[in-house]
Amino acid sequence: MSITIVRSINDLRSHVRKWKKSDESISIVPTMGALHAGHLSLVREAKSLTDRVIVTLFVNPSQFDSPEDLDKYPRNEDDDIDKLNSYNIDLLYAPQTDEIYPIGHSTKIVVSGVSRGLCGDFRPGHFDSVATVVGKLLIQSLADKAFFGEKDFQQLHVIKRMVADLDLPVEIVHCKTIREHDQLALSSRNSQLSSNDRKIAPIFAQTLFDAARQIEEGVDVATVIHNSKEKLIMSGFSKIDYIELRAESDLRALSKFDESGRIMAAVYLGNVRLIDNVEIRKC
Numbered sequence: 001m002s003i004t005i006v007r008s009i010n011d012l013r014s015h016v017r018k019w020k021k022s023d024e025s026i027s028i029v030p031t032m033g034a035l036h037a038g039h040l041s042l043v044r045e046a047k048s049l050t051d052r053v054i055v056t057l058f059v060n061p062s063q064f065d066s067p068e069d070l071d072k073y074p075r076n077e078d079d080d081i082d083k084l085n086s087y088n089i090d091l092l093y094a095p096q097t098d099e100i101y102p103i104g105h106s107t108k109i110v111v112s113g114v115s116r117g118l119c120g121d122f123r124p125g126h127f128d129s130v131a132t133v134v135g136k137l138l139i140q141s142l143a144d145k146a147f148f149g150e151k152d153f154q155q156l157h158v159i160k161r162m163v164a165d166l167d168l169p170v171e172i173v174h175c176k177t178i179r180e181h182d183q184l185a186l187s188s189r190n191s192q193l194s195s196n197d198r199k200i201a202p203i204f205a206q207t208l209f210d211a212a213r214q215i216e217e218g219v220d221v222a223t224v225i226h227n228s229k230e231k232l233i234m235s236g237f238s239k240i241d242y243i244e245l246r247a248e249s250d251l252r253a254l255s256k257f258d259e260s261g262r263i264m265a266a267v268y269l270g271n272v273r274l275i276d277n278v279e280i281r282k283c
């Protein structure tokens, strides 16, 4: 069966109205396309939890750092449709930019607190753009549940905060990061790595897993982070934006391992920016 694609809010809403009338629950899986196994795991989870599943495909221009970054982002709608074909989703919502941001659009959602620090310091305005587009998609779809991956852990916190603060009637569901066999976290940006950098890339996740283990074993947090940065630079990573231990519950900076947290990091390999995080559980 081929996927039903809609490109306007009106068409999206007419499907949603029909489903709501028959009391069916609805999930939304927001994506920017370039789908990989991480996205598909969200779709699978959504299918298992609600009657109807909408996948959105919208490359949100304002959340990119520069026009070059936006240009480089991989786009192939036919490929994405092929990947979704076997999942039997109910709708693909793939609007054009002017459907989301018509002329005169002037409203922005700014989430303070969790948007600050980490990627927020290196990508000014990024989380405002993410919150704005996700807020719009949630309102447009009237979904009961929305699905996000834990790889973008700060994004997940920003979205949860926005949903709580704006009393949006949707449950945010998060799913584990999916990794390649060599532990590299799946990301649409991995396809931009040169073949040599692709060989180096797994050292990023491996370093974070090692760091987590050492901190759990009692090694001082600052020492572990310092050594991890050195290891990455020695291995060929071109720049480290940050490596930090943050609280699982609200992203507070932790200088000691006294509660469950995540080692969160952003680095560059060549000119490709990679992010990842690894959980550290306090029993």
Ligand code: PAF
Pocket (backbone or CB within 6 Å): 030, 031, 032, 058, 060, 063, 130, 133, 134, 152, 155
């Ligand atoms: O994580 C992403 O792919 C994007 O930031 C999202 C949530 C689809 C918003 O554009």
